[in-house]
Amino acid sequence: MNKFLMSAKVAVASAALATGLSHGVEAQEYDWPRLMVIATPGTSTGSFASTNGWGPIFQQETGTTVRIVPEDSELMRNRRLTEREDVAIASVSAAEMASQTEGVGGYASARAIPQRILWHHNDTPWGFVVAGDSEIKSLEDIGKGGVRVTEGVFSPAIVSVVTEALPGFIGLTPEEAQEQIEYVPASSYGENCRSVVEGKSDVAYCSPISSVLSEMEGAPGSIRWLPMDPANKEGWSRFLNFRGMTIPSTISMGVKTANGVDSMTSNFVYAVPVTADVDFAYNMAKWLHQSYDAYKGTHALASRMSVELFRSYLNANPIPVHEGTVKYLREIGQWSDEDDAWNSAAIKQMDAWVEARQAGMKAAMEQGIEINFENEEFLNLMAEHTKDLQPFRSRL
Known part of the structure; x- marks a missing residue:
């Protein structure tokens, strides 16, 4: 589990007793982390504002301390999630996730690390x-x-x-x-x-x-x-x-x-690293669904986090969904064998991109080529390693 998840074994039932809450989600037996850090785009964005809408409710219902960190740099937000692992969840556009995986632009010289979708955030x-x-x-x-x-x-x-x-x-x-x-x-x-x-x-x-x-x-x-x-x-x-x-x-x-x-629409999702714990992703998905009525009115974009809208988005989404989220969606009848098929294909596609880019970077180091997204020699080498891969695109 990521470094951000500082386990304090704070049971949800205990949090419910301490706060006097009776919301149905408190019944789940899961020891939430003491601290959860969520990274979003900058303070002027709807993503930051809407996460600040549901964050306090999550904190109140689970006993977890929630820190929402605005990070304007897409590259740094991705690095903090996948490489440094000092945030649990990041709000990011699905298009940006595809660019991160494929090494587009400034991501060309960033470490290739797989991610997964946790939940739908908002859509424009x-x-x-x-x-x-x-x-x-x-x-x-x-x-x-x-x-x-x-x-x-x-x-x-x-x-x-x-x-x-x-x-x-x-x-x-x-x-x-x-x-x-x-x-x-x-x-x-x-x-x-x-x-x-x-x-x-x-x-x-x-x-x-x-x-x-x-x-x-x-x-x-x-x-x-x-x-x-x-x-x-x-x-x-x-x-x-x-x-x-x-x-x-x-x-x-x-x-x-x-x-x-x-x-x-252009969609934002909440992303987690591929290493995110299955139980954590499962219980986050469960909370985001079951507590929707409690937080949907906190911001206009929070209303775009319903399971129905998430389900609709998944009908065209090409990015892998985390195993824990899949487990919960299947339990509530929102995931099918057909979903397994496209999600498995999406995982293979992301893994292929990651492996090809890692091989390209290894070759660059062995050949003494500077790993820099502005270095044409490096970009040509990476293009050679990824030339047979298909870019991510929405499913029709």
Whole structure:
């Protein structure tokens, strides 16, 4: 078990007697650690705020002292979880977990250590928005040519979506898109989204939970969202070639105009190292499920931690789930033999990436090549070791 788990044999039943609580979760016979450290993104994020919502309730019900540590550096948060093991759980986007495993960017020179999903944390919906009176009724209309699409040059991720993933969904190559679509640059997120109600562009890629979308929804003519048909498997497959960890889903939060529209989400999960104790993961999953009603109102994003939403997310998730979580989900009828099949495949895929990257680093040391993500010779060596591996991408 990780160093953060300072065992004090604090029984849940004892905590219940000490606090006078009668919540059902206290009946479980598990000796919680004295201290549990959870790492999240920085203090200005919803992940930090929502974890601070359920943390105190967990502390009260179990007797465990909870420390929530904000860590803006994705690389350091990952290292503290997997290498230093001085945190128990980390809040991280599933896309970031894939990058950590595959050694993308700055992770190229980080130690390759496997992780597992403990529970679903939150999700951010995204979609393509147009003015309410726009003649564009579907994404396919964009492929007819003469359509202006906002290119948020402030964000490489948004640039990739509109110049590569979106064209892929409607059957265009990035090169064809450059010829048929007029891209309108925007220097900020607000400018990016407002462009469609200001008449500067026809289509923008935005999140319906952003405050600027409420402003746009109240503008003359309001706004509409272009649906992404979940039955369009070929289109989604091409989209995922560029945005592999996006989850096709129906928008259920944010501005009213977006609710019920088939689109996509970017999901955050709570991750644990592969070495996390099975009983610990099992009981954490059990608590997060059984105490949901007690903490769901502490923050808007805490309401995204229901077992139902987690189950829905698992239908497309490609990242391995921890054995303890699997054990609990199976007990409550939320895990099947089919889930075993894809989870086993996900474990093999993660293990293959870890083994290949570890072999690449060993070869670099033997050859005297500097292990640095900015060293092209090192990156070429790692690419050679991982060339036959498939990147993680959402299951359709």
